[in-house]
Amino acid sequence: MSDHRMNQTTTPSLAVPPASLAASRLQRIEQILSRVLSCFMVCLLAAMSLLIIYSVITRYFFQSPSSLSEELLRFSLIWLGLIGAALCFNGTRHLSLPILFDRAGATTQRWMMQFNNLLVIAFGVILLAGGWLAMEKNGQMLTPMLKVSVGMLHGAVVLCGAFMIIHRGLFALRELGCSRRTLLESLVCALSLAVILFAISQFATTSLWESLVYDHLEATSLLILFSTFFLFLAMNTPIAIGLALSGLFTLALQIAPGDLLAVVGEKMFSGLDSFGFLALPFFILAGNIMNQGGIARRLLDLALLLGKRIPGNLWQSNIIANMLFGSLSGSAIAASTAIGGIVAPMAKEKGYDMAFTTAVNASSAPTGMLIPPTGVFIMYSLITGGSASIAALFLAGYLPGIMMGLAVMIVAGIWARRHNYPVDKSPWVWQEISQVLIRALPSLSLVVVIIGGIIGGVFTATEGAGVAVAWSLMLGLVYRTLSMKKLVKVLAESAITSAVILFLIACSGLMSWSMTFANIPDTIGELLISVSDNKFVILLLITLTLLVVGVFMDMTPAMLIFTPILYPVVTELGMSPVQFGVVLTYNLAIGIVTPPVGTVLFVSCSITGEKVTRVIRPLLPIFAMQLVGLLLITWFPFFTLWLPGLFGL
Structure with missing residues (x-):
């Protein structure tokens, strides 16, 4: 033992370089901090789930609603x-x-990373300072039920800023320890930002600047808002940070920096202070629990039964299953993964064209974003200030969602007939049918309970989300597919997914506020009307714009950015807020299947092993058919408003 120790201490080749040792320690600190925050998030979401279930029970079984639990939530x-x-x-x-970023060289990518790292740290400093000012301002104010200082609750903004600085700061320190070149790049980036800010401050003192701000405020605000935002997008800056900073730059035209900083903390806090937003994390959690519960297999069995006699029956079953599972999970990616992962081996075994199989799976997965219950409509309703009720949006999404799925089924049927795919003509067996229905009914009953409860006014969308969590937990226990380890993992993943969306909402609030402050929606509306005064032409232009946006941007940020811009325009044209919500969602749902940002397409290709280039060709006729449906729901309100009208909504 002594010889071994002596060899360890005297062998110079085993010595750890100081820079590597320091980087290792910094990484260890970051890992510990992340674990602590992760545990906090898991415990918080678990407590919130229990609290919303408790609220539903006390309200509907004991007729004693709890205002305290609502405030806590x-x-x-x-x-x-x-x-x-x-x-x-x-x-x-x-x-x-x-x-x-993906197309840039290694050197350019490093510069972008350094630039974005500095931006995140800078925004963290803004949150830290703004949150602290909000704490001081609201320190003496108490909440109605908890009697807790509102200023103390604003501490979440301070902690958010502090942890952002710590995480990105530790990352920067690790990078700086790697090489002198990294240190030099960081210094150059910091110096460049300082020079740019100094140049802007000097330009702000000129007569030209005063003329732009005072005489052409709307046009100047529009230019600054979108030029800075698209610059951040091009630099691969996190979209939430780009939204917040571009909004702050625009607000700085009219508000002094010191006053603006004091408002940031309160706006980030109040941007999430809505009981309605609670439906988002709970529906996400319910969907993730279902993904672990073996529900996909049961729904696919039902879909195989329903699509049995239709040409291309395996493709048809894939589409039907995606419509069923997508509506339950609320996630196109989850549907394409869970259902596509089961269908792909079956299709390969039966000799189906795998490129078309991939296209069918990818293009039908987004139907669940339209067929309720879906968190997308909840978010849209809250963005528009509740002008479109969630119950009405849920009903309005059924026909367009089915139309999107039928478009894929029609193309799949034509393709199957043209290539002589056999149809399953085996006789129906009642015993088999009953077994499949019995296995699928517990999962499908969730939709009946949630949608029926919300439309019937039995409970709100948020309470419905709580019921969905309880129901999915019960199914996980009944099916014996949800262990404690899986549940903790699901809670962690759901908390992270929810946090990303909620932070986007909070940051988009700064951008929306800046747009309202500068009358940007009115300016854009005037621009569109100047092109044509024909309602159908303007709606076509809006549809084409949203389709292009969907190609390059994910659904959540696109909805948060473009709803405040286009909503005043379409309502001025006489379009119902409910109809526009469905049209917007349909547009962006197509976008998540189109490259270069088509996440659902890439997931489907990874499942089947097909190249994206081979899948594009069979996708084109499907997109053409789906676009026909899009134009129908855009130009004819019947397809979106008939069901809500039938139920008096």
């Missing part, structure tokens, strides 16, 4: 969103647009 949601968002800066969970 609201403030817990804010902490979940802000602390979880800070945790996500430890990795790459925040959404960005890496089109240019």
Whole structure:
């Protein structure tokens, strides 16, 4: 033993370089911090789930609604969103647009990373300072039920900023320890930002600047808002940070920097202070629990039964199963993964064209974003201030969602007939049918309970989300597919996913506020009307714009950015807020299947092993048929408003 120790101490080749040792220690610190925050997030979401279930029970079984639990849930949601968002800066969970980044060389990518790192740290400093000012301002104010200082609750903004600085700061220190070149790049980036800010401050003192701000405020605000935002997108900056900073730059035209800083903390906090937003994390959690519960297999068995006699029956069953599972999970990616993962081996074994199989799976998965219950409509309703009720949106989504799925089924049927795919003509067996229905009914009954409860006014969308969590947990226990280890993992993943969306909502609030402040929606509306005064032409232009946006941007940020811009325009044209919500969702749902940002397409290709280039060709006729449906729901309100009208909504 003594010889071994002596060899360890005297062998110079085993010595750890100081830089590597320091980087290792910094990484260890970051890992510990991330684990602590992750545990906090898991515990918080678990407590919130129990609390919403308790609220539903006390209200409907004991007729004693709890205002205390409602207040606890609201403030817990804010902490979940802000602390979880800070945790996500430890990795790459925040959404960005890496089109240019992926095509850039290694050197350019390093410069972009350094630039974005400085931006995140800078925004963290803004949150830290703004949150502190908000704490001081609201320190003496108490909440109605908890009697807790509102200023103390604003501490979530301070902690968010602090953790962002720590995470990105530790990352920068690790990078700086790697080489002198990295240190030089960081210094150059910091110096460049300082020079740019100094140049802007000097330009702001000129007569030209005063003329732009005072005489052409709307046009100048429009230019600054979108030029800075698209610059951030091009630099692969996290979309949430780009939204917030471009909004702050625009607001700085009219508000002094000191006053603006004091408002940031309150706006980030109040941007999430809505009981309605609670439906988002709970529906996400319910969907993730279902993904673990073996529900996909049961729904696919039902779909195989329903699509049995239709040409291309395996493709048809895939589409039907995606429509069923997508509506339950609320996620196109989950549907394409769960259902596609089961169908792909079956299709390969039966000799189906795998490129077309991939196209069918990818293009039918987004139907669940339209067929309720879906969190997308909840988010849209809250963005528009409740002008479109969630119950009406849920009913309005049924026909368009089915139309999107039918478009894929029609093309699949034509393709199957043209290539002589056999049809399953085996006789129906009642015993088999009954077994399949019995296995699928517990899962399908969730839709009946949730939608029936919300439309019937039995409970709100948020309470319905709580019921969905309880129901999915019960199914997991009944099916014996949800262990404690899986549940903790599901809670962690759901908390992170929710935090990314909530932070986007909070940051988009700054951008929306800046747009309203500068009358940008009115300016854009005037521009569109100047092109044509024909309602159908303007709606076609809006549809084409959204289709292009969907190609390059994920659904959540696109909805948060373009709803406040286009909503006043379409309502001025006489379009119902409910109809526009469905049209917007349909447009962006197509976008998540189109490259270069088509996440659902890439997931489907990874499942089957097909190249994207081979899948594009069979996707084209499907897209053409889906676009026909899109134009129908855009130009004819019947397809979206008939069902809500039937139920008096």
